[in-house]
Each structure stands twice: as C-alpha cells, then as structure tokens.
Amino acid sequence: xxxxxxxxxxxxxxxxxxxxxxxxxxxxxxxxxxxxxxxxxxxxxxxxxxxxxxxxxxxxxxxxxxxxxxxxxxxxxxxxxxxxxxxxxxxxxxxxxxxxxxxxxxxxxxxxxxxxxxxxxxxxxxxxxxxxxxxxxxxxxxxxxxxxxxxxxxxxxxxxxxxxxxxxxxxxxxxxxxxxxxxxxxxxxxxxxxxxxxxxxxxxxxxxxxxxxxxxxxxxxxxxxxxxxxxxxxxxxxxxxxxxxxxxxxxxxxxxxxxxxxxxxxxxxxxxxxxxxxxxxxxxxxxxxxxxxxxxxxxxxxxxxxxxxxxxxxxxxxxxxxxxxxxxxxxxxxxxxxxxxxxxxxxxxxxxxxxxxxxxxxxxxxxxxxxxxxxxxxxxxxxxxxxxx
Amino acid sequence: xxxxxxxxxxxxxxxxxxxxxxxxxxxxxxxxxxxxxxxxxxxxxxxxxxxxxxxxxxxxxxxxxxxxxxxxxxxxx
Numbered sequence: 202x203x204x205x206x207x208x209x210x211x212x213x214x215x216x217x218x219x220x221x222x223x224x225x226x227x228x229x230x231x232x233x234x235x236x237x238x239x240x241x242x243x244x245x246x247x248x249x250x251x252x253x254x255x256x257x258x259x260x261x262x263x264x265x266x267x268x269x270x271x272x273x274x275x276x277x278x279x280x281x282x283x284x285x286x287x288x289x290x291x292x293x294x295x296x297x298x299x300x301x302x303x304x305x306x307x308x309x310x311x312x313x314x315x316x317x318x319x320x321x322x323x324x325x326x327x328x329x330x331x332x333x334x335x336x337x338x339x340x341x342x343x344x345x346x347x348x349x350x351x352x353x354x355x356x357x358x359x360x361x362x363x364x365x366x367x368x369x370x371x372x373x374x375x376x377x378x379x380x381x382x383x384x385x386x387x388x389x390x391x392x393x394x395x396x397x398x399x400x401x402x403x404x405x406x407x408x409x410x411x412x413x414x415x416x417x418x419x420x421x422x423x424x425x426x427x428x429x430x431x432x433x434x435x436x437x438x439x440x441x442x443x444x445x446x447x448x449x450x451x452x453x454x455x456x457x458x459x460x461x462x463x464x465x466x467x468x469x470x471x472x473x474x475x476x477x478x479x480x481x482x483x484x485x486x487x488x489x490x491x492x493x494x495x496x497x498x499x500x501x502x503x504x505x506x507x508x509x510x511x512x513x514x515x516x517x518x519x520x521x522x523x524x525x526x527x528x529x530x531x532x533x534x535x536x537x538x539x540x541x542x543x544x545x546x547x548x549x550x551x552x553x554x555x556x557x558x559x560x561x562x563x564x565x566x567x568x569x570x571x572x573x574x575x576x577x578x579x580x581x582x583x584x585x586x587x588x589x590x
Numbered sequence: 591x592x593x594x595x596x597x598x599x600x601x602x603x604x605x606x607x608x609x610x611x612x613x614x615x616x617x618x619x620x621x622x623x624x625x626x627x628x629x630x631x632x633x634x635x636x637x638x639x640x641x642x643x644x645x646x647x648x649x650x651x652x653x654x655x656x657x658x659x660x661x662x663x664x665x666x667x
Contacts, residue, residue, distance in 0.1 A: 262598025
C-alpha cells in the first residue's frame with residue numbers, strides 16, 4: 202500500500218468507510234434509516250466509480266469497509282467490488298437482509314475475499330418478520346443463514362428493536378441460538394429516515410425496554426460466551442447523548458448510492474451543508490478540504506450548553522441529525538442530553554410512548570408508513586413538529 | 591480476525607466484524623509472530639533477539655494470556 206501523506210490540520214484518516222451501494226431494497230421496513238426522499242436522489246454510481254472510491258479512500262488509510270444499502274445484493278457488481286476491496290487490504294463487512302443471497306453468490310463472494318456477513322432479521326416469527334418488512338422474506342433469510350454457516354462465516358445477526366417486537370426478545374434470542382449465531386446485535390431503533398416518520402408507533406415504553414434488558418441479561422447468564430449479545434439502548438431513554446460517529450468527520454465516511462459523500466449516513470438531511478460528490482471530487486479533497494466535512498469538526502460550531510460543557514470532548518454534543526430533526530438547528534445540543542433546553546421534546550415523545558402502550562388494543566394514532574419508492578416521492582423531508590403529533 | 595500493518599496509523603491493527611483494535615508496538619510485535627506454527631518459547635526467543643534484550647518471558651506470556659481471553663488469539667491443539 203502507498204504510504205499516506207501527512208494529514209493537514211491534525212484531522213485523522215477516515216478509518217471507516219461505508220458504501221451504500223444502492224437505495225433499492227426488496228424490503229419495506231418501517232424503521233429504515235435511509236432518507237425518506239431516497240427516490241429523489243440521483244443515479245447510482247457505476248462499478249468504475251466505486252472502485253475508484255475504494256482506491257482513493259484506502260490511500261488515506263480507510264480499512265474497515267461496510268457494504269450496505271438498501272440491499273447491496275441488488276447490485277450485480279458486488280463481487281468485483283469485494284474483490285478489489287480485498288486486493289486493497291480492506292476488512293469487508295456485508296450488511297444484508299439476505300434476500301438475494303444464493304449459493305452461487307456467496308461462493309463467489311467468499312472467493313472474492315469477503316470477510317464477514319451481517320444478516321438482519323425483523324423478528325423471530327415468519328408472521329412478524331414479514332409484517333414489519335412488508336414482504337415474504339423470513340424463509341429466504343433462514344436460507345441465507347444456512348448458507349452463511351455452510352461457507353464458514355461467523356453468524357452475526359442484527360435485529361432492530363421497537364415497540365412492535367421488543368416484547369419478543371426471548372423468542373428472537375432463541376431463534377438466533379437455533380441459527381447458530383455467534384453474535385447478535387439487538388439494536389433499538391434510531392429515529393432517522395423512515396423510523397422518524399413512524400416514531401410515534403415505534404418508540405417503546407420504559408417498562409418494555411426494562412423487560413427486554415432483563416431477558417437479555419438472563420439469556421447471557423444462561424448461554425455464557427458461546428453467543429455474544431449486544432443490546433444497544435435507545436438513546437431517547439438516556440440522559441446524555443451518544444458520541445455520534447465519534448464526532449462528525451473524525452473517522453467515518455459514507456458514500457451514498459449517487460456518490461454524495463457524507464460524514465454520517467443520515468447527514469444528507471442537514472440543510473445548511475452542501476455535501477460533495479465523488480463524481481466531481483476525489484476522496485482526499487472531500488475528507489480534508491470540503492466545507493461540509495470541516496463544518497462540525499472541532500468545537501467552533503457548538504452553542505451553549507455544549508460550548509462550555511466539561512463533557513463536550515466525550516460526546517461531541519451528541520448527534521447533529523437528531524438535533525436538527527428535533528429542534529430545527531443542527532448546532533444545538535442533542536436534545537437527548539438532559540442539559541439541553543430542548544430535552545422536553547424527548548421526554549414528551551417518551552410520555553406519548555407510555556400512553557400509547559398503555560392503551561392496549563386501541564387503534565394506533567396513525568398508520569405505519571412502510572418504506573416504499575412511491576411514498577418516497579410523495580413525502581416532504583420534514584423536521585419538527587414531531588411526527589404523529 | 592485479521593492482523594495487518596496499517597501505514598496510515600503506523601501500527602498493527604486487529605480487524606474483526608465491525609471492529610478494529612490499534613495495537614501498540616509491543617503488542618503488534620508479539621501478535622505478528624503468532625503464526626500458528628511457532629511455540630511461545632520460540633516467539634519469546636525471537637523477540638529477545640530482535641530487540642537485543644532478555645527476560646521478556648513474563649511480559650510476553652501475560653500479553654498472550656490477555657489476547658487469548660479477548661479472542662485475539664486461539665489455542666491450537
């Protein structure tokens with residue numbers, strides 16, 4: 202590998218590169234974090250563009266590679282992209298629903314040097330999985346899991362949790378055990394994209410969350426170390442924000458299907474920033490020189506209470522997208538923080554979740570909106586007021 | 591789990607599903623010698639030769655134990 206040039210201004214390399222190869226997806230998940238306006242984005246990059254991005258980012262020091270989407274298996278050039286990434290020395294993670302995985306493809310991906318596959322499930326039963334993804338895909342995911350085992354990949358499952366499936370954690374863990382999972386990520390929904398539209402239907406109650414955590418603890422005690430379970434707590438229930446992306450522009454670089462470079466896969470929503478495109482700029486100038494990537498580096502952008510907060514170097518003020526979605530200003534403190542003057546917006550959402558889950562059997566306040574190309578054209582990007590009233 | 595030298599970080603790194611550990615100089619030097627063929631005694635001897643020192647046994651053994659606990663290494667029968 203070519204040694205990287207010294208970085209200007211003390212900015213480190215983009216160690217984590219995420220290629221969102223396509224927004225096309227056979228699933229219609231209600232919690233998807235893809236932008237609701239994905240149908241309005243430009244044409245997908247072609248193979249040569251992706252290979253160039255891999256080369257340029259690797260020269261800067263990128264080494265952990267995520268291939269995601271949408272559903273990356275929709276791209277028929279996934280195999281040559283993996284082969285080139287492997288040749289360049291990336292550690293390659295494929296993040297997939299499993300739909301479209303065949304023996305022919307997994308065998309070709311293995312030969313090309315794919316290191317790891319993360320397979321998503323929506324729930325533990327065919328009925329709930331298929332309802333939440335608005336597809337008949339449960340059996341195909343189970344088949345993908347069998348192929349992952351057959352080709353000697355570690356079995357890594359990801360299940361996104363929310364009000365409609367969080368009470369099934371015991372069944373989800375039992376399913377993971379049956380599938381021979383080594384790692385299970387129980388990731389509570391983060392409220393961006395389609396999940397933001399559906400927040401009023403998806404945010405669990407505190408009692409649900411505590412039950413799920415207790416079930417997970419109990420499972421860990423029983424199963425020991427043969428299956429590692431990560432439980433990602435929903436940040437709405439915290440009093441301090443997550444150190445989102447370890448600070449925007451510090452280690453993480455995402456490239457969207459149309460070539461837009463983003464410091465976080467959700468950042469496309471941030472209104473005041475013009476994100477550069479890899480079709481017209483090389484990755485080095487995007488990462489080090491572009492105003493969009495420099496905007497939220499350091500602390501100059503911070504407002505109070507972050508600006509003088511002793512914890513600002515630990516959490517970087519939380520998530521810029523969450524600050525924007527909830528308050529309309531991406532430079533505000535993430536309202537998850539109880540020191541934020543907007544924290545009541547989070548507690549109000551939690552209170553609404555409490556009353557919604559108390560009203561068992563009552564009709565939902567608003568229907569779930571499934572991720573869909575036709576709806577994507579119809580929805581306006583929106584921030585506050587919160588969805589669902 | 592994969593170990594490789596990263597010029598941009600001037601360090602050996604361990605790569606695994608969605609994770610990465612940047613190793614300090616001694617950890618990198620030890621793990622880079624764990625090839626599944628050499629014994630612990632071979633590795634300690636090689637390190638002592640390479641760094642022109644002696645008495646590394648305790649330090650290297652302690653690190654190898656830690657690496658086993660963290661599943662950075664696995665034991666061959």
